[in-house]
Amino acid sequence: MTRLFNDPAAFADEMTQGFADAASRWVQRIPGGVVRSTRSEDQQVALVIGGGSGHYPAFGGLVGPGIAHGAAMGNLFASPSAHQVYSVAKAADQGRGVLLSYGNYAGDVLHFTQAQDRLNAEGHDVRTVLVTDDIWSAPRERIDQRRGIAGDLAVFKVAGAAAEAGYDLDGVERVARLANARTRSFGVAFSGCTLPGADAPLFEVPEGRMAVGLGIHGEPGIDEVDIPTAAGLAEMFVTKLLEELPDGVSLGGARVVPILNGLGSVKYEELFVVYRTVHRLLAERGAVVVEPEVGELCTSFDMAGCSLTLLWLDEELETLWTAPADTPGYRKGSVAPQRHVEVHVDAADEEQPIGPASDESRALGRAIADGLDAVAGALDDAADDLGRMDQVAGDGDHGIGMQRGSRAARDAAHRAVDGGAGARTVLAHAAEAWSDKAGGTSGAIWAEILRTVGEALGDESTADAAAVATGVTAAKDAVMAFGKAKVGDKTMVDAMVPFADALAAAVAGGRGLADAWDRATTGAEGAAQGTADLVATLGRARSHGEKSIGTPDPGAVSFALVCRTIHRTLG
Amino acid sequence: MTRLFNDPAAFADEMTQGFADAASRWVQRIPGGVVRSTRSEDQQVALVIGGGSGHYPAFGGLVGPGIAHGAAMGNLFASPSAHQVYSVAKAADQGRGVLLSYGNYAGDVLHFTQAQDRLNAEGHDVRTVLVTDDIWSAPRERIDQRRGIAGDLAVFKVAGAAAEAGYDLDGVERVARLANARTRSFGVAFSGCTLPGADAPLFEVPEGRMAVGLGIHGEPGIDEVDIPTAAGLAEMFVTKLLEELPDGVSLGGARVVPILNGLGSVKYEELFVVYRTVHRLLAERGAVVVEPEVGELCTSFDMAGCSLTLLWLDEELETLWTAPADTPGYRKGSVAPQRHVEVHVDAADEEQPIGPASDESRALGRAIADGLDAVAGALDDAADDLGRMDQVAGDGDHGIGMQRGSRAARDAAHRAVDGGAGARTVLAHAAEAWSDKAGGTSGAIWAEILRTVGEALGDESTADAAAVATGVTAAKDAVMAFGKAKVGDKTMVDAMVPFADALAAAVAGGRGLADAWDRATTGAEGAAQGTADLVATLGRARSHGEKSIGTPDPGAVSFALVCRTIHRTLG
Structure with missing residues (x-):
């Protein structure tokens, strides 16, 4: 009108x-x-x-x-x-x-x-x-x-x-x-x-x-x-x-x-x-x-x-x-004489190679791809809720971004597995795809997480709980350096820091991966609940006409959801 | 969306x-x-x-x-x-x-x-x-x-x-x-x-x-x-x-x-x-x-x-x-060298002169301007209804067009009266303004009507019922030549032809203008009712999903309304 x-x-x-x-x-x-x-x-x-x-x-x-x-x-x-x-x-x-x-x-x-x-x-x-x-x-x-x-x-x-x-x-x-x-x-x-x-x-x-x-x-x-x-x-x-x-x-x-x-x-x-x-x-x-x-x-x-x-x-x-x-x-009309050109993009820029890998690492790669199946499924189900939470302070695309990214990561991981990739390469391919298809801040951060964890796992060694904990801690450090967020800024970091710290402590204390992961996830979920409560409060305030440019994003919520989903696959 | x-x-x-x-x-x-x-x-x-x-x-x-x-x-x-x-x-x-x-x-x-x-x-x-x-x-x-x-x-x-x-x-x-x-x-x-x-x-x-x-x-x-x-x-x-x-x-x-x-x-x-x-x-x-x-x-x-x-x-x-x-x-960017120019429009193109007029014709001009007050008021009230009728087969602007045109005609008529204009000139100014401000088909037709009637009345003579009837008949002929519509085409002509004919017959039969106008208006209203009924039927058919490119326009309805309004001022 x-x-x-x-x-x-x-x-x-x-x-x-x-x-x-x-x-x-x-x-x-x-x-x-x-x-x-x-x-x-x-x-x-x-x-x-x-x-x-x-x-x-x-x-x-x-x-x-x-x-x-x-x-x-x-x-x-x-x-x-x-x-x-x-x-x-x-x-x-x-x-x-x-x-x-x-x-x-x-x-x-x-x-x-x-x-x-x-x-x-x-x-x-x-x-x-x-x-x-x-x-x-x-x-x-x-x-x-x-x-x-x-x-x-x-x-x-x-x-x-x-x-x-x-x-x-x-x-x-x-x-x-x-x-x-x-x-x-x-x-x-x-x-x-x-x-x-x-x-x-x-x-x-x-x-x-x-x-x-x-x-x-x-x-x-x-x-x-x-x-x-x-x-x-x-x-x-x-x-x-x-x-x-x-x-x-x-x-x-x-x-x-x-x-x-x-x-x-x-x-x-x-x-x-x-x-x-x-x-x-x-x-x-x-x-x-x-x-x-x-x-x-x-x-x-x-x-x-x-x-x-x-x-x-x-x-x-x-x-x-x-x-x-x-x-x-x-x-x-033309500004100045121009000639038509064909730009050729080197195909080698476009594909990451799949290198050699041990059988154990290939098996782990397959397990990771299966885990990404579950993650993509869970994010599919949660996409609308995450989107609504993001609308309170952001542009409402967190749900759809996580959905697009995790789907692409899942598909890329399976393709890499089919190509014989080990754990590092599977995660690297998944990371690239997540970043490419999701875009946005969360796409960049999740790509960084997958890539960093992959580096810790490698393509050759048999990865154990300690390697996973090391990878997660390195990913946490990378994300904090990357996004410059601290705990309390109401971002994913609020959930990721307690998660990584608790995981490292539990593994160092001799617990198995599934158990340690469970304990760490519970901590992340606590932080996620804090974010969700804050978003709900802000949402009510906005519906009453109050306006503020707030910072809470649902990154902590989706992070805890991903952790819990992975925990189920560790069974 | x-x-x-x-x-x-x-x-x-x-x-x-x-x-x-x-x-x-x-x-x-x-x-x-x-x-x-x-x-x-x-x-x-x-x-x-x-x-x-x-x-x-x-x-x-x-x-x-x-x-x-x-x-x-x-x-x-x-x-x-x-x-x-x-x-x-x-x-x-x-x-x-x-x-x-x-x-x-x-x-x-x-x-x-x-x-x-x-x-x-x-x-x-x-x-x-x-x-x-x-x-x-x-x-x-x-x-x-x-x-x-x-x-x-x-x-x-x-x-x-x-x-x-x-x-x-x-x-x-x-x-x-x-x-x-x-x-x-x-x-x-x-x-x-x-x-x-x-x-x-x-x-x-x-x-x-x-x-x-x-x-x-x-x-x-x-x-x-x-x-x-x-x-x-x-x-x-x-x-x-x-x-x-x-x-x-x-x-x-x-x-x-x-x-x-x-x-x-x-x-x-x-x-x-x-x-x-x-x-x-x-x-x-x-x-x-x-x-x-x-x-x-x-x-x-x-x-x-x-x-x-x-x-x-x-x-x-x-x-x-x-x-x-x-x-x-x-x-x-420029196509070829251009130089900036100032276009000067001759002001003489923009104004119609007000010539000499008899006192009687000036009085008649004032009565016409007062009549246009009433017409503009009636079209104000009817604009929404006319617009809705026009939406059935046209683009819905008949009401607003008649409103704009009659208001402009009224204002121009009063300005001409203040400038000492006789009947012909008052109507000529009103015609120009109606056409300019209303645009569209109805604007052109109403301008033609006012102008033609004005020619019959002149600026010098005392206009009588016969002069009015002559002017209306000439206007009818002009409109038919102009728009190429015939009776039965579901346009204003359906109402205008019986009106003009009845007016001419009644005046020839010795009736006074108010009486003759009343009889002629009754005929126009009959034609208008026929159009209104058809529009209503088409509107119902369209709301049931039927589509047709029909021709009925509410011109007959607004014509009858104008005639009835003028009749009231002839009192």
């Missing part, structure tokens, strides 16, 4: 002013919208675009060298008035004529046409190319009645580049018409946006469902389905768009620009996951991808939705699509 | 792949993240950045000429592992050394430091500059313990431009440290993001409230307040950030880069409304704004929040900040 506004009635005006303030390198505000604040040496045909506001960077954000010369900016989701279009087009005209281009909506057509009539009557040469890319808004037989959505960018970019290249008005109009004829889009939505000051979204889609073909202002879609996977959505997009190739395009070797557009709150990471499959499918079908775009290029406030546009190139369109552009919301 | 994914556990990996596919002009994927896929002629110091994923364009999106040479990309919200950082930094090193720069989080510090130690041991010259811009994460006395948030961009951009300019490692490190020392950020949030596959957001902020100082992963904020206005938020940002000027900066004449960053679902339009006040306040306090950025530069999936960063320039930092850059997520 839209949360930040002053008087909702003044929103469009204030937004336009803030935009012009922020983007004065490119645009200047005039009555009705914005025009370029820069001028190139040669006079150009002026491309004037426009439409309702709420679709940034469409439309004002696309004004600048290489794309538009002006944008008529209407009120929120409302076409600009004829007067606004007239004012902007008149100011933008450099004497070589004006191309008006905009999405095909009744209100826009009325106002732009009125403006065009008035400008033509005053002697300006003004033409129009409507954008009609939305395949769901009318069947192919009535293709010129389709709405314009994110395909706007394809048409504007091509027309703007042609103007920049010095084309005359006939030429700019011709390539804009060609680009529109070769552009198709397909959009979906999950929820609607709420306009400033409104108390409900423009439309709603049931939880877990997806509206197919829904317009960027909430115009009804054609169907409603369960939300597919990212790959499923990519397949739906590509399959449907390839069913409707423009005239003159055949798939084998066709060059195509995919524009995967987010409407507002389907974010970049999700779009990249979808794009991964789009890219693969297009290649599989024989198309060659040229300079794709994945991002927010035609939005609808914070509407949750996205669309795929395909612009099918010919040689001229490719030159125009790949030409530089420099606007507030869309920039393209 | 994150809706589009396949296996949540594979999300970060698939996201990185999709990103690399989409951005192959700039980056190449290697183990651990991405490095540039291009090389400039001269060898450069390599800037390697990184952190958890989920913050696009941070961090992979900032790799390319002018900014970073590589980015270590961790799992979602988790630092990259030491191994990942090592792999990326090693591949990025061109032999002139590596600067590691990243936000100050414990996990990142651990892993980047481990990687740095290993690279240094292998003979690479590697240094580190941490970003610590978040003023709320630690007090000024412990400034080096602060977290890094959107100020990342300021530091990376400066360091990357220095590397591009050929600075040696000492020089790149120096300006990065200087940029960090001169960068301050302040963030707020309204709601948290939900990670792929998670069933709840990372944190929640109560409805209508705003968390102050909250971190980009949901780390606790310092306070919670009611959501202010956009201007109030701007004031909060600027006031606080100006309380903490970096050493060596004094306000008068200081040059500053504001970066107003959206975290995911606070969208561009809202940001521009906030920026308008930021810009004004900075100017009022004596600061000179240089190349600001307003957009999504460091996100947190679809978290609703934003932050303001101020980078205080000196001459060297300004040169580096304004230098070109060309990366997937941040591009800057």
Whole structure:
């Protein structure tokens, strides 16, 4: 929803002013919208675009060298008035004529046409190319009645580049018409946006469902389905768009620009996951991808939705699509000459070797891998609880981090065991995997623990309780040096120090490993309980509105849990 | 929330792949993240950045000429592992050394430091500059313990431009440290993001409230307040950030880069409304704004929040900040030489003159303006109902459009009356204002109606019932020609045609204007009821899951409402 506004009635005006303030390198505000604040040496045909506001960077954000010369900016989701279009087009005209281009909506057509009539009557040469890319808004037989959505960018970019290249008005109009004829889009939505000051979204889609073909202002879609996977959505997009190739395009070797557009709150990471499959499918079908775009290029406030546009190139369109552009919301072009390089990464950096090992150490390695099975299982079960505890003072990812790390460590350990590794190597592989997959502080620390214990165990000797205790003490020292935490800082160290000390003392006192481990774990659990109590207290305080940046992290809790789990496998 | 994914556990990996596919002009994927896929002629110091994923364009999106040479990309919200950082930094090193720069989080510090130690041991010259811009994460006395948030961009951009300019490692490190020392950020949030596959957001902020100082992963904020206005938020940002000027900066004449960053679902339009006040306040306090950025530069999936960063320039930092850059997520630089121009719009285009008028026509103009008072009041009351009706088949803006248009028409009419206008001119001014402020189809049509009726009334003659009927008939013809709608198309024409015909017939039959208008209105109301019934039926069908792209718009309903309102003023 839209949360930040002053008087909702003044929103469009204030937004336009803030935009012009922020983007004065490119645009200047005039009555009705914005025009370029820069001028190139040669006079150009002026491309004037426009439409309702709420679709940034469409439309004002696309004004600048290489794309538009002006944008008529209407009120929120409302076409600009004829007067606004007239004012902007008149100011933008450099004497070589004006191309008006905009999405095909009744209100826009009325106002732009009125403006065009008035400008033509005053002697300006003004033409129009409507954008009609939305395949769901009318069947192919009535293709010129389709709405314009994110395909706007394809048409504007091509027309703007042609103007920049010095084309005359006939030429700019011709390539804009060609680009529109070769552009198709397909959009979906999950929820609607709420306009400033409104108390409900423009439309709603049931939880877990997806509206197919829904317009960027909430115009009804054609169907409603369960939300597919990212790959499923990519397949739906590509399959449907390839069913409707423009005239003159055949798939084998066709060059195509995919524009995967987010409407507002389907974010970049999700779009990249979808794009991964789009890219693969297009290649599989024989198309060659040229300079794709994945991002927010035609939005609808914070509407949750996205669309795929395909612009099918010919040689001229490719030159125009790949030409530089420099606007507030869309920039393209090289800083200085660069050459393409392939970086080769030495594969040897990527794998740790498995060296020789004694049979006893191999058996111990296998036992360690089995122990990691149990640890990963226990952390799976505890992940949600650990995550909730971490939310009180941290970012809530401790549970998922421990889960990812222990799973990866388990898998790497078993692979190393299968490769004949001894205890040290099994733990080294597990350590690397834990660190790699978990990331974060806990990933680094657990990797350090596994690696250090492994060093004490070696790949050759028969490890005994004393070697384990030595390894654990060394790991404790390494962790304290590494993270610079002391007992009482409410970190994992609070549990690890009593654990390591008690283990060493019990082993030195002649106890067997399982017994010593049990006693040491009981000490760690005491410390963990202290942390858990503190977290619970802080959590209650926060839910009553108190705020503090506290330090307790659930590292002690997960540490004690791991120790207890290992104890069970020592049986 | 994150809706589009396949296996949540594979999300970060698939996201990185999709990103690399989409951005192959700039980056190449290697183990651990991405490095540039291009090389400039001269060898450069390599800037390697990184952190958890989920913050696009941070961090992979900032790799390319002018900014970073590589980015270590961790799992979602988790630092990259030491191994990942090592792999990326090693591949990025061109032999002139590596600067590691990243936000100050414990996990990142651990892993980047481990990687740095290993690279240094292998003979690479590697240094580190941490970003610590978040003023709320630690007090000024412990400034080096602060977290890094959107100020990342300021530091990376400066360091990357220095590397591009050929600075040696000492020089790149120096300006990065200087940029960090001169960068301050302040963030707020309204709601948290939900990670792929998670069933709840990372944190929640109560409805209508705003968390102050909250971190980009949901780390606790310092306070919670009611959501202010956009201007109030701007004031909060600027006031606080100006309380903490970096050493060596004094306000008068200081040059500053504001970066107003959206975290995911606070969208561009809202940001521009906030920026308008930021810009004004900075100017009022004596600061000179240089190349600001307003957009999504460091996100947190679809978290609703934003932050303001101020980078205080000196001459060297300004040169580096304004230098070109060309990366997937941040591009800057001119296409071809452009010169700045000021566009002057002729004020005469903007105002319609008020010509001479008879006293009778002036009195009629005043009555018309009073009638528009009543119309605007009635449309205020009906706006929500009309909006809901329009949502069934359209984009839901009919109510707000009629409201905006009639208010503007009313105000313009009164201004014209005060200027001594007759009936024709009052209606012409009202028409222009309605069209300008309402936009959309209905704005264009109502402007046509008012203008056409005005032509029939003139500024000189005493208007009688016959003149009104003639004007209404002419308006009906104009609207039909204009919008190409016929009776039965379920538009305003359904009500307007019977109204105009009945009015003309009743006036021709000798009835007075009020009586004739009453009869004609009754006919329009019948047509409006038909539209309302159809809309209600379609609305029920849609709520049962049926979808259709229908044409009924509530134009007939609002037309009948306006007619009835005017009838009451004819009394």
